[in-house]
Amino acid sequence: MNISDRRRILGPSNAKLLTFDKSGPVEIEPISSSSVPNSTSMYIENGLICNANGSSYLEVTGSTSEADRTLMLTSVYGPRPSRGAFNAKATLSVQFKEVTLEKIPAGELKELCNFLSNVFNAVINLERYPKSGIDVFLSLIHSSNGSQLYELESIISTCVNGITLALIDAGIEIFDTVSAGIYEKHIVAFVKNGTEIVGFWKGKDSASESEDILSIIEQCKLDYLKNRKAMVEYLVRCNDKEDHLQHEVTKQ
């Protein structure tokens, strides 16, 4: 049975999406494989969304080339009252949406949301917010990676970092700043200065198959420490600026 969506204007049903020719020479600048790994750069801005309790915007430029970019807007709603049965602690939900292009299959998104809510269940002090719900909305604005359609690895790590920043912006109590590090298709979300893992994701087989798991984790930890440093520096700078403003106001 053909169920048409009558709530949205979807256009003619016999239309085919544009398919770009892949055979021809595509003008891609040769990927400048910089020998220095993990030379990612991160742009952070908090509090962009005014009707959410907290939000963060992350722009991560990848290690391999300029073209490898992930733009993610995260908003946190809550803690807000949840109806229904009494809950001794807050319930966390994570929703993921692709704002511009939809290329990730729905099942994979569900897995990703499950994974992320598991990570943050371990980190948010849920006992502090009984009878409430904390809802995290991830909006992927853009994600590109030279050769593939999408790269889940960089998206996942951006999600983890983005949610942490948004939770901080919302003033929701977390035990530690979680941040993720990537190494060769492995993503590890760490807390407590890299001594504890709250999430581990290996979606695809990587080249370094023979490598020991502990050394992989060690590599991810280096990336984690770098990411966390960037996030903490941003937060401290924001705080300073706010203090500064406060100071200005009192002077007047």
Add this chain to the structure above:
Amino acid sequence: MVLSVTEKLYLHESLVSNPPARPDGRSADQFRPIEIFTDFLPTSNGSSKIVASDGTECIVSAKCKVVDHTLEEDLIEVDVDIAGHRDDSPLVQGTLSVLNRVLLSQIDRGSLRLTKKYSFKLYIDVLVLSSYSHPLTLISFAIYSALNSTLLPTLISSDDDLDVAELPTFHDYDLTKLTIKVPVLFTVAVCGKNVIVDPASSESDVANNGILVTWYDGKVTAPVRTLGLNEDYVSGITPQSLADGLKLIEDIAPKVVKALDS
């Protein structure tokens, strides 16, 4: 069964102790006894039923269809139905997506190749009749034994149909056994410093974290990831626990696969 807060705390304490004291007296690397029946559905090409000692029961049926593999990208399609869970619940969707991805990425397309143009496409239907613990391990055992007992019709026409177009024709009653390597998924629960395999529902409820490990062709492969088994006790784990979990699977997986094969 829903445990009280105190019961859970007690259970957690005993699982964290060294060596872990599991409620049913198993050792950390011991599975619950399972019973597997295969080939009991007359209308499907391969089938299996698996019953675990806690009453978890799962039925898998594999059916095949001839498709043009130049047009069909995916030669395996899994459908999962878990009694008591909606089709769009995170558990069902997550399980479905993991299974589809593991089977599609790991299973060799060549083993389903029929002729130069046509292949078999396998439809695997999973029905979990009752589940008391995370059903992924049992489902993957059931799929493993179902696919290893699958019989496909024998091709009698030529297998080179690239120049001369010909629809494949099959022998009236002869069947060929499907030879295929199937990945197996394991769930490991981490409690404190201990890792325990095949957690029962009460153990899942108090585990600090879970790890999903895929075993294929004699080694641990992707996907490997942490898996939330509950919402109350979930916490971070040390890198050593993760390594221990993988090591545990590397030790026991060959034995498990051997047992499933026999």
Add this chain to the structure above:
Amino acid sequence: MKEAIEIQPMTFHPEVLARIAPDLSMQRHLSLGLRPSLRALEEFRNVEISDGQLSCGSQNSVNRTGNNILGSNVLKSGKTMVITSITGGVVEENMSVHNPDEEESPELEQAVGAGGVEDHGCVYPVVEVERGRVGAPTDEEMNLSQRIYNSVLHTGLISKKALEVSVGVRSTNSDGQSSVLYPDADPSNALAQNFKPRRKWSYVLYAKIQVFSRDGPLFELCWNSLLYALANTQLPRAFVDERTTDLKIPVSMRGRSAAIRETFDILCDPNEFQPLMLSKDRLAFASNFAVVDIDPEAQLPKDDDDMQVDSPKSVLLADIQGEAEEASVFSTLSAVTDAKGNLKHFKAVGGGSKITMEMIKRSIALAKLRASDLNKKL
């Protein structure tokens, strides 16, 4: 009665007052000659636009592979952010019986110029407003989508002609090198002449409009964002492979293998783009207004000397923003116009306050001014 009841005046933070008594907040601000958003009565918000470097056709796009966004826009107005992305598809046109050559006849050209709705192309918009909930689209989202769809269709911003695909042919020579020839590139080319497609295709444009930080009515912001996105939309050149131009493939349809179908696979050139031709004279921008009655009771007490006898009964506000303003206005005006005052869309809702002729005139004049401002940002 010795003890007098003492009444403590209650004071609220402005945001709290805006939430619990939007009309009071509005009236108090108005009596100061301001609006709750702290703008002057006829002051618009500034609009920042960028293309977000999202589309694959744009010059400075960050990536061109695996990306089929044809045009994009990020519009920021106050705190509200609207992200519009245009994607495309191809649809086969129902060809009329007559020869395709007749299509070029001058009479038909004129007919297109005359412009009925049937000659107008459109985009298929889906508006999503982030509000921290999941589920089916809200009334607001559905209304917005429909209103934008209707407006694009009826303004004739995009003519059907602009959406036609001029199909090229890819030929592969003996060295295995392939080249694509387009009919308009070199009309003398024999090959392109030989291939007369018996069928016709046109582009279908989809617009996905995502709104963050909703803070007031959205139609105008979405419309303007869509317009900017369409203005930088690049359509890829499309071609079919030479080998398939005259090919008939037997396709088996449910056992009956006799059905013969031509299959053209339309491919798009990842390197060649043409801008989408918008009808320049129909580019119009949207702005909104509201009419509010001034309630003399709610005014702040004034000094006797600047008491004005002929203070206006109602005022016109431009560009509604914020909770207090949105919740306390019932009479609204919305205009889509270009800088010359060619009105494309006008909507007036008179709920509560009377909208006078002067106000309509004034709002159109302001909308014209606004449109000429916004037009400069194209």
